[in-house]
Amino acid sequence: DQQVKQNSPSLSVQEGRISILNCDYTNSMFDYFLWYKKYPAEGPTFLISISSIKDKNEDGRFTVFLNKSAKHLSLHIVPSQPGDSAVYFCAASVNAGKSTFGDGTTLTVKP
Amino acid sequence: ETGVTQSPTHLIKTRGQQVTLRCSSQSGHNTVSWYQQALGQGPQFIFQYYREEENGRGNFPPRFSGLQFPNYSSELNVNALELDDSALYLCASSLLASGGGEQFFGPGTRLTVL
Numbered sequence: 001d002q003q004v005k006q007n008s009p010s011l012s013v014q015e016g017r018i019s020i021l022n023c024d025y026t027n028s029m030f031d032y033f034l035w036y037k038k039y040p041a042e043g044p045t046f047l048i049s050i051s052s053i054k055d056k057n058e059d060g061r062f063t064v065f066l067n068k069s070a071k072h073l074s075l076h077i078v079p080s081q082p083g084d085s086a087v088y089f090c091a092a093s094v095n096a097g098k099s100t101f102g103d104g105t106t107l108t109v110k111p
Numbered sequence: 112e113t114g115v116t117q118s119p120t121h122l123i124k125t126r127g128q129q130v131t132l133r134c135s136s137q138s139g140h141n142t143v144s145w146y147q148q149a150l151g152q153g154p155q156f157i158f159q160y161y162r163e164e165e166n167g168r169g170n171f172p173p174r175f176s177g178l179q180f181p182n183y184s185s186e187l188n189v190n191a192l193e194l195d196d197s198a199l200y201l202c203a204s205s206l207l208a209s210g211g212g213e214q215f216f217g218p219g220t221r222l223t224v225l
Binding site for chain 1: 115144146151152153154155156159167169201203212213214215216217218219
């Protein structure tokens with residue numbers, strides 16, 4: 001029973017274009033959603049988060065959208081840069097407790 | 112400000128042995144969580160410690176145990192190692208009261224069980 005799903009294992013985009021990474025969840029108790037980025041041989045790095053009381057959060061080139069009725073969130077990266085190439089994990093938590101992670105999407109940004 | 116560190120980086124053990132992995136939290140963080148990441152999967156929550164007490168546990172058997180020390184560093188112990196325990200073990204520190212629980216991860220310990 002995977003409560004957080006990232007259905008696209010990989011995504012390839014051209015430098016300068018938009019990258020859209022998607023995530024679905026099943027547990028309606030989740031009240032906080034996070035995105036992490038992971039480079040090889042490093043631990044995940046926190047990128048951006050959103051509370052369930054909001055539907056959008058923006059930080060520079062990164063925007064996260066939350067659609068609670070659809071139990072879906074997405075991460076938009078505009079414009080995409082080659083340095084954004086990494087594995088992106090979606091995670092969700094209840095009351096700042098344990099985080100439940102998806103299996104990740106590998107983003108490749110081509111120069 | 113020092114980040115989260117883990118030791119050792121890599122470890123090879125044989126089935127049935129015991130292993131101890133170590134983690135030093137980021138300065139000022141009072142909470143540490145341990146995750147197991149198998150190849151091609153996301154991190155799976157093992158347990159969390161807050162001020163030296165276990166504060167939540169995932170679906171892992173009792174042979175996975177932990178400790179948190181007064182300086183908030185932590186250990187993960189795994190007894191009776193099985194082949195399926197081969198994975199990357201990640202430690203993450205955080206401030207429990209900090210909003211939605213952003214965590215700061217260490218680079219992980221790669222455990223191979225033969």
